Amino acid sequence: MTSGHDDVIWHVRCRPGTTPDGHRRVVDPLGDYTPLVQPLPPEAALAQLRGAGRRLFGAAPGGLAARFRIQALAKHGVDTHIGIADTWATATTASAHVGRSGVLHLPDHRAVEEFLAPLPAAPEWSQPTACRSRPPPSMRSTGTCTTRSSCGPRSWT
Incomplete structure (x- = not known):
């Protein structure tokens, strides 16, 4: 879209x-x-x-x-x-x-x-196993791992 x-x-x-x-x-x-x-x-x-x-x-x-x-x-x-x-x-x-x-x-x-x-630019939670380790230099500030870290569910309170 x-x-x-x-x-x-x-x-x-x-x-x-x-x-x-x-x-x-x-x-x-x-x-x-x-x-x-x-x-x-x-x-x-x-x-x-x-x-x-x-x-x-x-x-x-x-x-x-x-x-x-x-x-x-x-x-x-x-x-x-x-x-x-x-x-x-x-x-x-x-x-x-x-x-x-x-x-x-x-x-x-x-x-x-x-x-x-x-919002954090580094992986923190709710990302695939591949993203849990330190990302390659090209993905430290952009890409799937960092996007997922800020897109995951926070709280339903």
Whole structure:
């Protein structure tokens, strides 16, 4: 999924341990917001919302995401965390750091920079075994290992 100028990406993360049926019950209603949905089993999905679709619903991306969270919890009993940004990687990282609201919207590059600045650039947890050892010099500040270290689930409190 790539993002155009007026597009945003939602990374919808279900509570760990969500059943496959619960995951499907979260992914299917995303189609009511956009046809551009990519399920990421077992517990996540990406959705690209374009400007025209957002205008149709009459709400900002954060407001739509909050509405979606409430619907997923009320109708299907599945708690979600939603990160919103202009790239899938940033949205994925944001969904792991949403706070009490359950939604984190990074609307511009300044917000992204402020959000990412304090996050670790070294592997710390929740990464494949290959990443647990010291990464090669080319991957010390970018790449799969460092991306995974900031994208893993933090807390559901």
